[in-house]
Amino acid sequence: KAGVTQTPRYLIKTRGQQVTLSCSPISGHRSVSWYQQTPGQGLQFLFEYFSETQRNKGNFPGRFSGRQFSNSRSEMNVSTLELGDSALYLCASSIGTSGGARETQYFGPGTRLLVL
């Protein structure tokens, strides 16, 4: 099976712009989670989608949003970009049907976002 794919891999934006990142989960996986990784804050949970519904949400401002499509692909959007949004954004997928907590999360390679 193909792994989790994320596009684009690298992105440069300027402050105030918005950005959309895409994640395609492993075939058959219905849960997609997003994480932000920075040197200062480490890995932080953004949100999780399961069957097109947001099932869990981290402590990020409303500028960070996401959605999931019927084929389980997910996108996350960041509006009004700030310098502090520069980070590696990781997407992870899992089967999701048992609630997810015990399941292995399979991570994609990430999208590295640089905000200038």
Add this chain to the structure above:
Amino acid sequence: AQSVTQLGSHVSVSEGALVLLRCNYSSSVPPYLFWYVQYPNQGLQLLLKYTTGATLVKGINGFEAEFKKSETSFHLTKPSAHMSDAAEYFCAVSVFGANSKLTFGKGITLSVRP
């Protein structure tokens, strides 16, 4: 809320030496515990996980970890380090009801000296 503490940000060992990476967790309910590895410019890869049952868990690449409830620990070990083990290692916790949310520690960078 759950949390993970990984003491120290960097560990250096000689090739062939024992690898020990420490992880302590905090959780008011039974935890599920994970160790992930991240190589440069890559995503995270699962090394091993503990959900229930046997407290000594064996993972990939010769790594293992032991869940010790009394010590709230889940330390990662490997008897003999290899150069290819150089990477960043993350301990993470989740609990029933949190769905797929993982709470990660800050990570430990492992260096392996020839």
